Amino acid sequence: MLDFKVLSTEGLARRGRLTLNHGVVETPIFMPVGTYGTVKGVLPQSLHDMGAQIILGNTFHLWLRPGLEVIEAFKGLHGFEGWQKPILTDSGGFQVWSLGGASGSGRKISEEGVRFASPVNGDKLLLTPEVSMQVQTALDSDIVMQFDECTPYETGGVLTTEAEARQSMELSLRWAGRCMAEFNRLGNRNALFGIVQGGMFEHLREESLNQLVALDLPGYAIGGVSVGEPKAQMLAIMAHTPHRLPAHKPRYLMGVGTPEDLVEGVACGVDMFDCVMPTRNARNGHLFTRFGDLRIRNARYKTDVRPIDETCGCHACTTAISRAYLHHLDRCGEMLGPMLASIHNLHYYLNLMREIREAIEQGCFEAWRASFKADRARGV
Amino acid sequence: MLDFKVLSTEGLARRGRLTLNHGVVETPIFMPVGTYGTVKGVLPQSLHDMGAQIILGNTFHLWLRPGLEVIEAFKGLHGFEGWQKPILTDSGGFQVWSLGGASGSGRKISEEGVRFASPVNGDKLLLTPEVSMQVQTALDSDIVMQFDECTPYETGGVLTTEAEARQSMELSLRWAGRCMAEFNRLGNRNALFGIVQGGMFEHLREESLNQLVALDLPGYAIGGVSVGEPKAQMLAIMAHTPHRLPAHKPRYLMGVGTPEDLVEGVACGVDMFDCVMPTRNARNGHLFTRFGDLRIRNARYKTDVRPIDETCGCHACTTAISRAYLHHLDRCGEMLGPMLASIHNLHYYLNLMREIREAIEQGCFEAWRASFKADRARGV
Numbered sequence: 011m012l013d014f015k016v017l018s019t020e021g022l023a024r025r026g027r028l029t030l031n032h033g034v035v036e037t038p039i040f041m042p043v044g045t046y047g048t049v050k051g052v053l054p055q056s057l058h059d060m061g062a063q064i065i066l067g068n069t070f071h072l073w074l075r076p077g078l079e080v081i082e083a084f085k086g087l088h089g090f091e092g093w094q095k096p097i098l099t100d101s102g103g104f105q106v107w108s109l110g111g112a113s114g115s116g117r118k119i120s121e122e123g124v125r126f127a128s129p130v131n132g133d134k135l136l137l138t139p140e141v142s143m144q145v146q147t148a149l150d151s152d153i154v155m156q157f158d159e160c161t162p163y164e165t166g167g168v169l170t171t172e173a174e175a176r177q178s179m180e181l182s183l184r185w186a187g188r189c190m191a192e193f194n195r196l197g198n199r200n201a202l203f204g205i206v207q208g209g210m211f212e213h214l215r216e217e218s219l220n221q222l223v224a225l226d227l228p229g230y231a232i233g234g235v236s237v238g239e240p241k242a243q244m245l246a247i248m249a250h251t252p253h254r255l256p257a258h259k260p261r262y263l264m265g266v267g268t269p270e271d272l273v274e275g276v277a278c279g280v281d282m283f284d285c286v287m288p289t290r291n292a293r294n295g296h297l298f299t300r301f302g303d304l305r306i307r308n309a310r311y312k313t314d315v316r317p318i319d320e321t322c323g324c325h326a327c328t329t330a331i332s333r334a335y336l337h338h339l340d341r342c343g344e345m346l347g348p349m350l351a352s353i354h355n356l357h358y359y360l361n362l363m364r365e366i367r368e369a370i371e372q373g374c375f376e377a378w379r380a381s382f383k384a385d386r387a388r389g390v
Numbered sequence: 391m392l393d394f395k396v397l398s399t400e401g402l403a404r405r406g407r408l409t410l411n412h413g414v415v416e417t418p419i420f421m422p423v424g425t426y427g428t429v430k431g432v433l434p435q436s437l438h439d440m441g442a443q444i445i446l447g448n449t450f451h452l453w454l455r456p457g458l459e460v461i462e463a464f465k466g467l468h469g470f471e472g473w474q475k476p477i478l479t480d481s482g483g484f485q486v487w488s489l490g491g492a493s494g495s496g497r498k499i500s501e502e503g504v505r506f507a508s509p510v511n512g513d514k515l516l517l518t519p520e521v522s523m524q525v526q527t528a529l530d531s532d533i534v535m536q537f538d539e540c541t542p543y544e545t546g547g548v549l550t551t552e553a554e555a556r557q558s559m560e561l562s563l564r565w566a567g568r569c570m571a572e573f574n575r576l577g578n579r580n581a582l583f584g585i586v587q588g589g590m591f592e593h594l595r596e597e598s599l600n601q602l603v604a605l606d607l608p609g610y611a612i613g614g615v616s617v618g619e620p621k622a623q624m625l626a627i628m629a630h631t632p633h634r635l636p637a638h639k640p641r642y643l644m645g646v647g648t649p650e651d652l653v654e655g656v657a658c659g660v661d662m663f664d665c666v667m668p669t670r671n672a673r674n675g676h677l678f679t680r681f682g683d684l685r686i687r688n689a690r691y692k693t694d695v696r697p698i699d700e701t702c703g704c705h706a707c708t709t710a711i712s713r714a715y716l717h718h719l720d721r722c723g724e725m726l727g728p729m730l731a732s733i734h735n736l737h738y739y740l741n742l743m744r745e746i747r748e749a750i751e752q753g754c755f756e757a758w759r760a761s762f763k764a765d766r767a768r769g770v
Contacts, residue, residue, distance in 0.1 A: 313460050332464070349729070
């Protein structure tokens with residue numbers, strides 16, 4: 011099931027409530043990414059404590075490891091990873107696309123689907139819209155994403171042409187139809203989202219959007235962004251597409267982004283975001299804060315007794331964990347460094363969305379946004 | 391300060407209470423090892439939650455990184471690592487000894503101390519009894535260990551001779567005297583422990599013990615075990631030394647060991663243990679349980695929906711974390727695997743000691759010990 015209510019709006023920004031089979035999600039929301047059934051370096055308990063409402067899983071990865079036999083022994087991903095709140099799974103499309111490398115030689119795309127060699131054991135595999143639905147049905151994710159082809163921004167340094175983007179977009183549309191048919195055939199009771207493609211061509215995105223909307227799916231995503239395009243192109247898509255999607259359905263911008271990108275996305279009418287940035291950057295010592303970003307490896311933090319951000323309510327910042335200690339952990343390669351940094355960064359992202367929700371509710375999102383920008387420019 | 395009371399005994403086994411500057415420690419106790427100011431892979435909060443009462447820090451490592459300048463900015467190790475309960479630091483002796491490798495070429499031992507090249511940056515360093523006391527005073531650890539020479543069991547395949555063991559033991563005794571003098575000169579208000587050496591020679595251990603007891607230190611450790619000797623030799627030292635130490639002072643067996651070793655140690659009159667085994671083994675997928683040990687990498691766990699041990703009260707076993715999930719995390723190299731395994735193993739060790747304390751209190755330690763052996767032999 012999926013129920014979505016827009017509770018209030020300010021400009022294009024929306025404050026909503028999404029009800030799924032495993033619970034309620036207050037939007038706008040950021041969804042931590044748990045590729046292999048784990049948000050890297052974070053205890054499930056910590057995710058609960060920081061107020062995560064929904065997390066992602068990656069269909070492609072979980073299909074290969076642990077495989078469906080294992081997932082089925084747990085009656086789905088929730089039981090397997092011990093997370094009883096909502097889960098969204100991607101379709102595997104982006105991952106097989108990523109296998110291609112710059113030349114695209116790692117996989118072969120046809121009308122049927124994508125043939126590729128398993129990066130785990132070399133097995134020849136075929137991922138199709140039907141297989142993606144079958145895997146996501148076994149995972150029992152609350153939100154199932156259609157299998158799509160992620161149109162590249164460039165291939166081997168050559169920009170994708172309009173003809174190529176159209177061909178790719180139309181393939182994704184045909185796959186959306188097949189996904190819907192298979193999803194229904196399987197009797198899946200969760201919610202299937204369509205994905206708008208079209209590369210950097212607005213009229214193609216509009217065509218994709220219109221045809222997907224005609225399928226009357228319960229939610230829609232914007233794909234093919236954050237794939238190496240210049241920031242201006244991403245902002246152009248954000249400005250173009252979200253508000254054209256049906257107002258009474260949730261809108262999900264895939265794989266985005268920095269704190270600034272999220273705020274911009276909300277201002278453009280996006281309800282849902284996911285990104286590996288908070289956890290991946292945490293493992294590289296890159297910490298997000300209200301007052302700008304902080305590279306914990308910098309020698310200036312060696313004797314800095316202050317918390318990462320004294321205004322932050324995360325587990326690290328409220329338990330006397332200092333910049334100097336995190337600098338030391340990073341220098342010694344200690345696991346606790348990425349663990350604490352991941353908690354902090356995810357808390358920062360989740361709290362950012364919490365502040366945005368409150369601002370929209372109170373009708374002061376634009377004022378909040380101005381103070382967000384000023385704070386971020388202040389410096390830590 | 392140090393206050394120690396033996397609350398009850400059964401045979402040589404003792405149930406005691408140790409009061410230190412940062413709190414009370416119920417003995418017998420296992421102390422998790424936090425080499426670089428972090429128990430590897432475990433949040434300080436998790437250590438609290440599992441009831442850790444005292445943790446270790448390594449003087450040698452912390453002297454090199456982050457260095458005293460940083461520690462002093464936090465007025466000691468407690469503030470730096472955010473742990474307000476007691477801390478014991480070793481003296482650095484074992485670590486410089488470990489630098490030697492099989493040939494001993496990595497460091498040079500003289501009457502003055504040990505010269506070696508920093509494994510971090512190659513700096514030529516000199517660690518002496520006085521420096522060790524100075525560093526441990528800066529760390530402000532509740533229990534300070536004397537600087538000693540750890541007598542090797544063998545060097546390059548050749549067993550340590552009695553003459554060599556005597557020479558080494560006598561050097562450690564002279565260093566104990568210098569440690570005591572420097573500890574007092576520094577006005578350190580914590581507790582200094584002496585370390586009994588003597589290799590595998592009981593009369594040398596007795597000589598070491600008698601001379602250390604004459605110094606009237608507040609506690610004593612047994613060193614030079616768990617250094618590559620056969621298990622029978624370790625058991626012989628356990629049977630020989632602990633009960634000869636002063637009955638009204640705490641007894642600490644350094645670097646030991648397996649669950650069976652701990653139970654044997656308590657039966658021989660030991661009050662305190664430390665070992666990297668629970669955390670190191672956790673990172674290698676080796677889990678300790680009441681019913682024997684479990685290698686999570688084994689393919690038999692691939693679809694095993696059971697917790698590690700259904701009788702275990704640890705965070706992993708009580709939050710529906712399954713063997714199959716841990717097997718999967720291990721296979722994918724996900725950090726969460728070692729994180730959960732470390733929590734489980736440390737909880738197992740701490741709970742083992744809790745059971746031992748209760749058994750001694752109730753005068754049923756011998757019965758408990760028989761059931762411990764039967765349970766461990768049952769198999770998981």
